[in-house]
Amino acid sequence: xxxxxxxxxxxxxxxxxxxxxxxxxxxxxxxxxxxxxxxxxxxxxxxxxxxxxxxxxxxxxxxxxxxxxxxxxxxxxxxxxxxxxxxxxxxxxxxxxxxxxxxxxxxxxxxxxxxxxxxxxxxxxxxxxxxxxxxxxxxxxxxxxxxxxxxxxxxxxxxxxxxxxxxxxxxxxx
Amino acid sequence: xxxxxxxxxxxxxxxxxxxxxxxxxxxxxxxxxxxxxxxxxxxxxxxxxxxxxxxxxxxxxxxxxxxxxxxxxxxxxxxxxxxxxxxxxxxxxxxxxxxxxxxxxxxxxxxxxxxxxxxxxxxxxxxxxxxxxxxxxxxxxxxxxxxxxxxxxxxxxxxxxxxxxxxxxxxxxxxxxxxxxxxxxxxxxxxxxxxxxxxxxxxxxxxxxxxxxxxxxxxxxxxxxxxxxxxxxxxxxxxxxxxxxxxxxxxxxxxxxxxxxxxxxxxxxxx
Numbered sequence: 245x246x247x248x249x250x251x252x253x254x255x256x257x258x259x260x261x262x263x264x265x266x267x268x269x270x271x272x273x274x275x276x277x278x279x280x281x282x283x284x285x286x287x288x289x290x291x292x293x294x295x296x297x298x299x300x301x302x303x304x305x306x307x308x309x310x311x312x313x314x315x316x317x318x319x320x321x322x323x324x325x326x327x328x329x330x331x332x333x334x335x336x337x338x339x340x341x342x343x344x345x346x347x348x349x350x351x352x353x354x355x356x357x358x359x360x361x362x363x364x365x366x367x368x369x370x371x372x373x374x375x376x377x378x379x380x381x382x383x384x385x386x387x388x389x390x391x392x393x394x395x396x397x398x399x400x401x402x403x404x405x406x407x408x409x410x411x412x413x414x415x416x417x418x
Numbered sequence: 419x420x421x422x423x424x425x426x427x428x429x430x431x432x433x434x435x436x437x438x439x440x441x442x443x444x445x446x447x448x449x450x451x452x453x454x455x456x457x458x459x460x461x462x463x464x465x466x467x468x469x470x471x472x473x474x475x476x477x478x479x480x481x482x483x484x485x486x487x488x489x490x491x492x493x494x495x496x497x498x499x500x501x502x503x504x505x506x507x508x509x510x511x512x513x514x515x516x517x518x519x520x521x522x523x524x525x526x527x528x529x530x531x532x533x534x535x536x537x538x539x540x541x542x543x544x545x546x547x548x549x550x551x552x553x554x555x556x557x558x559x560x561x562x563x564x565x566x567x568x569x570x571x572x573x574x575x576x577x578x579x580x581x582x583x584x585x586x587x588x589x590x591x592x593x594x595x596x597x598x599x600x601x602x603x604x605x606x607x608x609x610x611x612x613x614x615x616x617x618x619x620x621x622x623x624x625x626x627x628x629x630x631x632x633x634x635x636x637x638x639x640x641x642x643x644x645x646x647x648x649x650x651x652x653x654x655x656x657x658x659x660x661x662x663x664x665x666x667x668x669x670x671x672x673x674x675x676x677x678x679x680x681x682x683x684x685x686x687x688x689x
Binding site: 253254256257260264265268269272273278281282285286289290293294356359360374377378379383384396398399400402403404406407409410413414 | 427428430431432434435437459462463465466467469470471472473474475476477478479481482483485486487489490493494497
């Protein structure tokens with residue numbers, strides 16, 4: 245990213261190549277909107293190009309990217325009407341790609357869909373922390389950088405989020 | 419969970435994400451083995467955590483990549499433009515940095531020496547050369563004109579067309595050329611020759627006698643092709659005086675019906 249900042253804009257293509265799938269995953273889990281997430285990927289990368297001079301280089305590029313992504317999500321939520329933002333949780337499951345083969349995939353898909361539904365019921369903050377740690381496979385220290393809190397606080401919040409998710413999931417299974 | 423189990427919450431998060439060192443890990447697992455409440459709670463949470471690992475996330479479509487590349491290209495272009503302007507500013511700054519008076523002084527010296535040199539060489543043989551050049555170009559002009567006039571008399575239609583096309587190279591068409599062209603326009607047996615003559619005359623429409631001749635020629639044309647072509651030319655030149663000639667043409671009995679429509683249209687557009 246520092247080379248992009250120095251004017252080598254082609255390097256941004258490389259960074260895009262490396263990170264856009266993960267970024268898309270994060271945006272999708274935070275909004276459950278496929279097309280909007282694709283647009284937001286675009287917006288995030290545009291902002292990084294535009295404001296490349298604000299990248300100081302003392303944090304990780306990834307942390308910076310997610311910080312921008314969080315702002316983009318906030319803007320997106322503001323633009324949409326509140327009721328419009330989230331799809332029904334059941335619908336989310338239907339939107340997800342199915343298992344590979346019908347029989348073997350079915351049970352897995354069921355569990356998958358249930359968990360997705362449970363995830364959708366989490367508060368935004370909790371879902372964010374779990375998405376970052378589990379799906380984006382970031383270290384707690386990196387998440388702390390993104391959210392602007394200490395590593396210890398991240399761990400505590402991650403624990404609370406997981407506890408909440410487990411309880412919601414258990415209730416749904418019953 | 420007991421009251422003092424709270425301290426293990428952080429540990430659990432780290433443990434499940436493989437972020438514990440070996441000693442911390444051993445300590446955490448020792449606590450689990452001894453505390454049934456924690457064991458139950460943590461095991462259930464770990465199951466959910468593992469299940470999450472199997473969850474599928476939809477993949478972005480190929481569009482994203484395409485759109486990004488397009489965005490990057492346009493961004494680079496706009497950036498390049500910005501650089502261009504900043505370069506201009508830098509040049510302007512360079513001018514400010516230069517000591518102005520010495521720079522202006524040397525520019526004046528250079529200018530003076532150039533003008534001196536120019537006059538020195540011009541007064542020598544310059545005048546004569548100019549005269550010679552003028553005579554030469556007049557001769558070439560004359561030659562072209564004679565050749566064109568000769569070609570217009572040629573029995574082959576393609577040679578006559580060639581002759582007509584020479585007029586575009588003659589800069590100042592004089593009366594002789596224009597008369598020859600009109601003779602061809604009104605009397606040539608081949609319709610293609612007449613069409614290209616009309617084209618050549620259109621280019622000379624700045625001469626008032628050419629306009630007059632064209633208007634007079636309207637009634638003399640009997641081919642439908644020529645009639646509609648001349649109507650187009652009149653429309654292009656916005657020649658209102660041609661309306662009477664067209665009205666006269668409409669009175670002819672054996673006029674092609676298509677041409678009739680076209681001429682009516684031309685008349686209305688001209689008026």
